[in-house]
Amino acid sequence: MGLLSKKDSKLILDPLTDNNPVTIQVLGICSALAITAQLKASIVMALSVIVVLGVGNVVISLMRNIIPSKIRIIVQLVVVAALVIIVDQVLKAYSYELSKTLSVFVGLIITNCIIMGRFEAFALANGPWKSFLDGIGNAAGYGLILIIVGFFRELLGSGTLLGFKVLGDPIEKTGLYALGYENNGFMLLSPMALIVLGIIIWIQRSRNKALIED
Amino acid sequence: MSLKSNLHSLKEKYKGTKMAPAFNALHTFLYTPNDTTHNGTHIKVADDLKRTMNTVILAMLPCLIFGMFNAGYQHNLAVGDIQAVTSGFFSSEFWTLDNFMIGFWKIIPLVIVSYGVGLGVEFLFAVIKNHEVEEGYLVTGMLVPLIVPIDIPLWMLAIAVIFGVVIGKEVFGGTGMNILNPALTIRAFLFFAYPTWMSGDKVWVEGAVQRTNDIAAGANLDAISGETILGSLAQGKEIAYSVSDMFLGFIPGSIGETSTLLIILGGLFLIFTKIGSWRIMLSSALGAIVMGLIFNQVVSAGIITESSKFYGLMSTPFWEHLIIGGFAFGVVFMATDPVTASQTNKGKWYYGFFIGFISILIRVFNPAYPEGVMLAILLMNVFAPTIDHYIIQGNIKQRLKRVKVKTA
Numbered sequence: 001m002g003l004l005s006k007k008d009s010k011l012i013l014d015p016l017t018d019n020n021p022v023t024i025q026v027l028g029i030c031s032a033l034a035i036t037a038q039l040k041a042s043i044v045m046a047l048s049v050i051v052v053l054g055v056g057n058v059v060i061s062l063m064r065n066i067i068p069s070k071i072r073i074i075v076q077l078v079v080v081a082a083l084v085i086i087v088d089q090v091l092k093a094y095s096y097e098l099s100k101t102l103s104v105f106v107g108l109i110i111t112n113c114i115i116m117g118r119f120e121a122f123a124l125a126n127g128p129w130k131s132f133l134d135g136i137g138n139a140a141g142y143g144l145i146l147i148i149v150g151f152f153r154e155l156l157g158s159g160t161l162l163g164f165k166v167l168g169d170p171i172e173k174t175g176l177y178a179l180g181y182e183n184n185g186f187m188l189l190s191p192m193a194l195i196v197l198g199i200i201i202w203i204q205r206s207r208n209k210a211l212i213e214d
Numbered sequence: 215m216s217l218k219s220n221l222h223s224l225k226e227k228y229k230g231t232k233m234a235p236a237f238n239a240l241h242t243f244l245y246t247p248n249d250t251t252h253n254g255t256h257i258k259v260a261d262d263l264k265r266t267m268n269t270v271i272l273a274m275l276p277c278l279i280f281g282m283f284n285a286g287y288q289h290n291l292a293v294g295d296i297q298a299v300t301s302g303f304f305s306s307e308f309w310t311l312d313n314f315m316i317g318f319w320k321i322i323p324l325v326i327v328s329y330g331v332g333l334g335v336e337f338l339f340a341v342i343k344n345h346e347v348e349e350g351y352l353v354t355g356m357l358v359p360l361i362v363p364i365d366i367p368l369w370m371l372a373i374a375v376i377f378g379v380v381i382g383k384e385v386f387g388g389t390g391m392n393i394l395n396p397a398l399t400i401r402a403f404l405f406f407a408y409p410t411w412m413s414g415d416k417v418w419v420e421g422a423v424q425r426t427n428d429i430a431a432g433a434n435l436d437a438i439s440g441e442t443i444l445g446s447l448a449q450g451k452e453i454a455y456s457v458s459d460m461f462l463g464f465i466p467g468s469i470g471e472t473s474t475l476l477i478i479l480g481g482l483f484l485i486f487t488k489i490g491s492w493r494i495m496l497s498s499a500l501g502a503i504v505m506g507l508i509f510n511q512v513v514s515a516g517i518i519t520e521s522s523k524f525y526g527l528m529s530t531p532f533w534e535h536l537i538i539g540g541f542a543f544g545v546v547f548m549a550t551d552p553v554t555a556s557q558t559n560k561g562k563w564y565y566g567f568f569i570g571f572i573s574i575l576i577r578v579f580n581p582a583y584p585e586g587v588m589l590a591i592l593l594m595n596v597f598a599p600t601i602d603h604y605i606i607q608g609n610i611k612q613r614l615k616r617v618k619v620k621t622a
Contacts, residue, residue: 180367186407195381202385 011133015141018208022145023201027113031105032146033193039162041101042150044091046143048106050136052083053115057135060123067124076119077110084109114142149196157187235340239347263389267352269489273480274356274547277470280463282321284473285364286313288466289420303462303475317364320420321469324359327368331375332358339384350389350396350553351379357397357547360470361540361588362404363417365424370411374403394595395554398544398588405588413584415441418466442467444539444577444584447526460537471543474536481546490550493559494566498545499536501570506532509578527578535574544587545569554595561601569594 021027035041059079060067067075088106091099099106109115118138123131154160159167159176168175170183186192221241228234287308290296299305332351340347358375378400383392405412416422418441443465446453455465463473471477484490509528512518518528536542549555549569556565569590576586583589 180369182370182408182411184373184407185409186403189406198381198385 008130008133011130012137012140015134015137016144017141018210020141020145020204021114021117021138022142022197023204025117027117028142029194029197031108031112032142032149032197033190035102035105036146036150036193037153037157037188038101039147039150039154041098042146043143044095044098045102045105046139046146048087048091049109049112049114049142050139051087052080052109053118053135053139054132055135056080056083056115057118057123057131058128060119061126061128061131064124072124073116076116080110080115080119114138145197145200148200149193152196153187153193156184157192159183232341232344235344235346236337239337239340239349263349264352266489267349269487270353270484270547271356273483273490274360274470276476276480277360277473277543278321278325278356280473280476281360281469282317283308283313284463285317285320285420285469286310286315287464288364288418289316292419292422299459299464302458308464316420320364321359323368324362324366324371324469325356327371328358328375329355331372332379335376335379335384339388345388348389350383350392353551354378354396354400358400361397361401361468361543363412364420364469365417365422366404366411370404370408374400374407377403390553392553393599394592395548395551398548398592398595401588402592405583413445415445418442418468442539442584444527447530447538448577448584449526451526457534457537460534465538468540468543471540474542477542477546481542484546484550490546491552491555491562493562494550494555494569495545497563497566498549498570498573501567501572502535502541502574503532503570504567505571505574506530506535509574524578535577539577539587540585541570541573541587544573544591549591549594554598556598556601556605558602558605561598561605564601564605565594565598568597 015021018024022029022032031045035045056079060076063075084107087109088099091102091106118135122134126134151161154162155166159165159170165175167181168177170177221237225234225237225241228237287296287299290313291298296307296310299307329351332355333347336347336351358371358378362371378396382394382396382399383389386392401412411417416426441451443453443455443460459465461474463475465472481490481495485492485495510532513525513529518525522528530538545566549566556562569587572590572593573586576583576589580586
């Protein structure tokens, strides 16, 4: 890591594993359950949050000395709302179908607890470069889980990945479907996202001794 | 050397190793252990958890055997090889070896997969977590084949069993700690994951799916189908079965749920051996009757007319709800599961009542889920601890009041 000091790279790498915002802090669950039925939507959501949190953290960090602490939540909301509107407009312009799939959940990035949490806990107390790394790291940790959940839900629920029929064609009965395999419709329902997420947490906790409680 | 001493020496040989729980479980499943506890309190009870489980399995056996005959009967009837039963429960058209063998070869694989996969998962967890194999799966393993359609593919059943045992039970800490009934978790998984195999008019009759595929491939055959009574009613169709057919069980449905007569006999056996709770069974029936009566009144008051999509199921006489679908089976064998039901006697009344009440509610208002009893039991499983909590708190309050009166 020539580019980043040890401390800086920790800011990015920690949220990916040992301090993951979704699996350890259990934040941002609602969008993780709602939009992960397709891998593509998960990836776009992950990228959107990376942009919003990375830029937002820098903006808040730059303003941290001039925001009166009594109205800081409102200022944070304005910043994140402005960024989310930009992301939403870009999505609508370049990928209309996808923005329809994500529907309100792009707008609801505003209320994603991870974002307000990082503003409050990190950006208000640290410089712009560190805040940028922290924002990217936390959003990537969130996105990583989204993509893992999206991968399994799309593969098992629809038999596709990013729209490609990787398991064969269910109507023409090719590939696995010729053997009698069928898609698991439960995977497309939100409860199954919660269960997949639970299994990820289970695996992570049983492999990482530092996370085992009592 | 006898089997018993063989098992005993195997158990001794593996004592202290990773595989010890597996051999211990096999030994105590079949026999009483040779040794007794050496210290501490000695409590001698004739039936331990394994005997309890075996009793429930015994109560379900008639349903299983009837299910085998019925599977063949429904198949032969749909194909047109035999006539419908005419002379009651002991009709000669029904109890034929041909009927039995068709069902036998179809159902035994289901039983083997259910037990093989389920116990495999339990053994695996016991070895990894280093505890004794728990007996909880014995009843679940027998329930599972009884509550699925005859034509369900075996691999689907296997996946559902793994899901049910791991997510429904092991993550909560194993037997006795689960919130949801594992057998119903397995059925609910199948229902939501593979709806085309759990409802409709093909899966309830042995061979109907295969024949549909053959016809699609160009074979010169007549299509066969058989819809459950609830399925027909939800679509507003006339039902072709008499009340005695429904009560005795000569109808299409999940394998073990059709014969209300045999389920009642099994229920009485459970009540007699004090293993099943008569409070839950009775209050569930009451709840269903109350809800059924309300709907019947709504229909006779003219609020719902024949044009309504709810008319078919709402106008069904309240007592008929008790003998169609899986209601009786669910109430007798699954609502009474001591782990997931309410523990307090008063709580059991509430718990059962709401199971019956909600079952009929779901049946009528959600035709997409014709079998309401599965969802009703799962829902009340979740609420059972809450019910118990308020019953106990109420009891404490009442007794505290008495204390105050005395001291005042």
